Every structure is written in structure tokens, then in C-alpha cells.
Amino acid sequence: MYKPLVIALVGDYGYIKQIETTIKSIIYHNHDCKIYVINPDIPQEWFFLANQRLAIIHCKIIDKKILPKTLAKEFAFLDQVSVVAYAKFLLPRLLSDSRVLYLDSDVIVNNSLTQLFYQDLQGHPLAAVEDYDEHNGHFNSGVLLLDLDHLRRIPNFVSQALKLGQDRSLKNADQDVFNHFFKDDYLALPLADNYQIGMDSIAYYHSKIKPYLLPKLDSVTQPVITHFLTIHKPWKDFSSGRLRELWWQYYGLSWEDAVYNRPLPLTQPNLYKRFFTFLMTEETGRLVDLAKACPQYEFNVATWVPVGPKIHKLLQYPNIHVYEHIVGRQIEELVKHCDAYLDVDCPVKEHHVLKQFAQHQTPFLAFANVADHYHHYPNYRVFDDDDLQGFIDALKQI
Structure with missing residues (x-):
């Protein structure tokens, strides 16, 4: 008889699209699964339909209800962490199984979980x-x-963990509590089993004080589980980091698509050419005019900082993509996939970025009023400022 x-996942109904996306990724690569969803408020109809x-x-999603008051006193300092995350401490009480693979609901499973689930824990209470x-x-x-x-053999583990979770000095919520108990007693898993891609922004903007981060991220080429940590979640309008489209591909699957392992859907239309503009201000110049005139081309826009309403509004055009905190x-x-750099926004330039395009021999096109006259890029x-049609014709000839 197969086992x-x-x-197990935890979450509430406000997180249902994330829970559903994670589960679709699980069953896309794994059959014969018993998937518990620990929750206070997800309707039973959702479980029945799924x-x-x-x-x-041979997969089943099992509804395990908890009372909201059970976790009411737990402390979560970070915006991206809900107190419901502490429900994972209830697993020894709620489940009768001998072992369980717990997954956050901001992960995507990329492969079979069989090897991970059945490995020898070598006497440790957990692997991570x-x-x-x-x-x-x-x-x-x-x-x-x-x-x-x-965990059940540890006296009062659940109650002790929940009590520690009320400590207002916790930096990483339930994670700090787990490490309080087990930081010296866990089986270390390969980085690929929890590819913490949400760290991309920290690795880039804090590279001098955290030089170890980027090498770790780059060392993983075939993640088993991709984890979108930090506030840069892929389901937001903007997110910093790699693999945003991966989350949306699994989100875009129907249950039937996941069950029958159908090809992952495209998240953007196939466009003929790709252009890039780096914005130093809210001024976008004639970028919208160009995008409207060339709907078959992709216009990528990036900034170092949070975007304001003017740039945010660009998202209404399906061929304009905005990268905040790039x-x-x-x-x-x-740079690798760019057909031309469009220098159309303002006279202030980010030459650190422009030089990367120049080194790649990318053509530059600019309007006279914002053109760079000093760096002599090839x-x-x-x-001319009024020669919009000439600019458009040049784009089409690239």
C-alpha cells in the first residue's frame, strides 16, 4: 500500500490565491498527496470544489480549522508575516501523521518532493x-x-512555542521561536530545497555588508522549491527579484491544467522587439506615445526607488513593464535581450546603467531635449523633439 x-500549509481566506497557487505547483509535480490547510476561515465549499x-x-486537501483566538497573542513584527504563521506550531496536535513537510504559501514547488519528504532525518526533529x-x-x-x-515527545512543546511567540522582541516571528528550540539540532538541507529568491533586493542593495548573499542565490540553478521572501512578493504590482513570472504561471493554471500537467501558460504576450528606459524622475517623456504607436513591441522601464503615481499609471498599457527597485x-x-535603449525621459542620466547597454553594443535613440551630449555613447x-514619426520609424527598422 502506497504512503x-x-x-501542510497555513493561512486564512485573505491569502487564498497564494495558498491555491502553491498547491497547484505541488500537484503539478506530485501525485498521491495529503495536503493539510490549517486555517481559521476558508469556506468548506473551496475544499469541496478543489x-x-x-x-x-489521489490528492486530497484537508481542512483543519483553528480558532482565531488561539493565536491572538502571538507577535508578528514584519508586514509580510501574519500571526497565522504560528499555526505551524500546532501541527503535532492537529495531525496524527508521523512526519509532515510544512510549506509557506509564498513558495512554488518546481519538482518532485519525494526525495525531500522521505530522507533520513538522522535523529533530528526537523530538516531545514x-x-x-x-x-x-x-x-x-x-x-x-x-x-x-x-516533537510530541518534547514536554509541552506546543504551549512553550506559543508562549515564546508572544515575545515583543521577536525579529522574525515564528522563525525565531523554531530556532530557539532547534538551531543546534536540525538536518541542514541543500539551498535548492528552499531557494530564498526574495533576498535578491537585499543582496544587491546591501552587497558591501552582506557579500555572501548573491553567491548563495547564484549557486542554485535547479531549485526544488522557490521561496518568495521579504516584501517583494510577485503578486504585487511591483516586485524586485528574479522569477516573478514563475509564480504567475502557476497562478494561471486551472486545477485541470495542474492535474494533467499541461504546459505552463505565458504571462505576457510574445512581442517582436524589446526596448529599455531607466527613469531617474517621474518624467516619462514621450514613452507612452511610443508604446501606443508600437503595441507589438515591449517597453521595459526601471527605477532604483519606489515609483510614484505617474509611473504606476504606465501599467495600464500591456506592452509597458515597470521594474521598481530593480x-x-x-x-x-x-540588457541581454534589449534591442534598443530609449533615452527619452529627462536630461539626468544613470550612466552606471547606460554603460552596461553601451558595452553590449545596444543602439541608443533619444529626443533632442533630453539627449546626452557629453558621454558620446556609440x-x-x-x-528632433517633434519628430515622433521619425523615432517610431527608426524603432521599426532596428
Whole structure:
């Protein structure tokens, strides 16, 4: 008789699209799964409708309800962390299984979980991946392989953990509590088992004080589980970091698509050419005019800082993509696939970025009123301010 994978997630109905997306990624790569969702308020109809579609692959999503007051006193300092995260401490009480793979609901599963789930814990109560950012021996609590029998043998583990979770000095909520108990007694998993991609922004903007972060991120080429940590979540209008489109591909699957392992959908239309503009201010020049005139081309826009309403409004155009708080690896990818740099916004330039395009022999096109007249970039063409059609014709000829 087969033994299904036992997986647990926690969350409330406000997080249902994230929970659903994570589960779709699980069943896309894994059949024969028992998936618990620990929650205070997800309607039973959601479970019924989902399970109708999953029965054919021997997967079942199990509703485990908790009372909101159970976690009412727990402390969560970070905006991206809800007190419901502390529900993972209830797993030894709520489940009868011997072990469970706990997953945060901001992860995407990229492969089979069988090897991870069935590995030998070597007597440890849990297995986890080190926290990329902490760099102090602590593990990240977003992916945990838990020996529930072991946890049940620890006197008053659940009540002690919940009591510690009320400490107002906690920096990383439930993660700090788990590390309080087990930082010296866990099986270290490979980085690929919890690829903490949300650290991209920290790795780039704090590279001098955290030089270890980027090498860790770059060392993972085939993640088993991708974890979108920090506030830069892919489901927001803007997010900094790699693999945003991966989350949306799984979000875009229907239950039937996931069950039958159909190809992941495109998240953007296939456009013929790609252009790039780096904005130093809210001024966008004639960028919108160009995008409207060339709907078959992709216009990528980036900034170092949070965008204001004027740039945010660009998102209404399907061929304009905005990168807020852009990071180095994103710039490298955009340079690699750029057909022309459009210097159309304002006289102030970010030459650190422009030089990367110049080194890649990317053509530059500019309007006269904002053109750069000092750095003499190669392949730099300047158009009169009223020659919009000439600019458009040049784009089409590239």
C-alpha cells in the first residue's frame, strides 16, 4: 500500500490565491498527496470544489480549522508575516501523521518532493535550509520537514512555542521561536530545497555588508522549491527579484491544467522587439506615445526607488513593464535581450546603467531635449523633439 506525501500549509481566506497557487505547483509535480490547510476561515465549499478535481491523482486537501483566538497573542513584527504563521506550531496536535513537510504559501514547488519528504532525518526533529540573510546558523522556517513524533515527545512543546511567540522582541516571528528550540539540532538541507529568491533586493542593495548573499542565490540553478521572501512578493504590482513570472504561471493554471500537467501558460504576450528606459524622475517623456504607436513591441522601464503615481499609471498599457527597485540580475537580463535603449525621459542620466547597454553594443535613440551630449555613447541617434514619426520609424527598422 502506497504512503502519500504529507504536506501542510497555513493561512486564512485573505491569502487564498497564494495558498491555491502553491498547491497547484505541488500537484503539478506530485501525485498521491495529503495536503493539510490549517486555517481559521476558508469556506468548506473551496475544499469541496478543489478535491473534486484532485481525486483522479489521489490528492486530497484537508481542512483543519483553528480558532482565531488561539493565536491572538502571538507577535508578528514584519508586514509580510501574519500571526497565522504560528499555526505551524500546532501541527503535532492537529495531525496524527508521523512526519509532515510544512510549506509557506509564498513558495512554488518546481519538482518532485519525494526525495525531500522521505530522507533520513538522522535523529533530528526537523530538516531545514539555512536562512540566506541571517548568516548566523539559523534556518528559514518557510520549508520544514518535521518529525511530528519527535516533537510530541518534547514536554509541552506546543504551549512553550506559543508562549515564546508572544515575545515583543521577536525579529522574525515564528522563525525565531523554531530556532530557539532547534538551531543546534536540525538536518541542514541543500539551498535548492528552499531557494530564498526574495533576498535578491537585499543582496544587491546591501552587497558591501552582506557579500555572501548573491553567491548563495547564484549557486542554485535547479531549485526544488522557490521561496518568495521579504516584501517583494510577485503578486504585487511591483516586485524586485528574479522569477516573478514563475509564480504567475502557476497562478494561471486551472486545477485541470495542474492535474494533467499541461504546459505552463505565458504571462505576457510574445512581442517582436524589446526596448529599455531607466527613469531617474517621474518624467516619462514621450514613452507612452511610443508604446501606443508600437503595441507589438515591449517597453521595459526601471527605477532604483519606489515609483510614484505617474509611473504606476504606465501599467495600464500591456506592452509597458515597470521594474521598481530593480536589481543587478534583472538589469543583466534586460540588457541581454534589449534591442534598443530609449533615452527619452529627462536630461539626468544613470550612466552606471547606460554603460552596461553601451558595452553590449545596444543602439541608443533619444529626443533632442533630453539627449546626452557629453558621454558620446556609440550608436547614439538623436531626433528632433517633434519628430515622433521619425523615432517610431527608426524603432521599426532596428
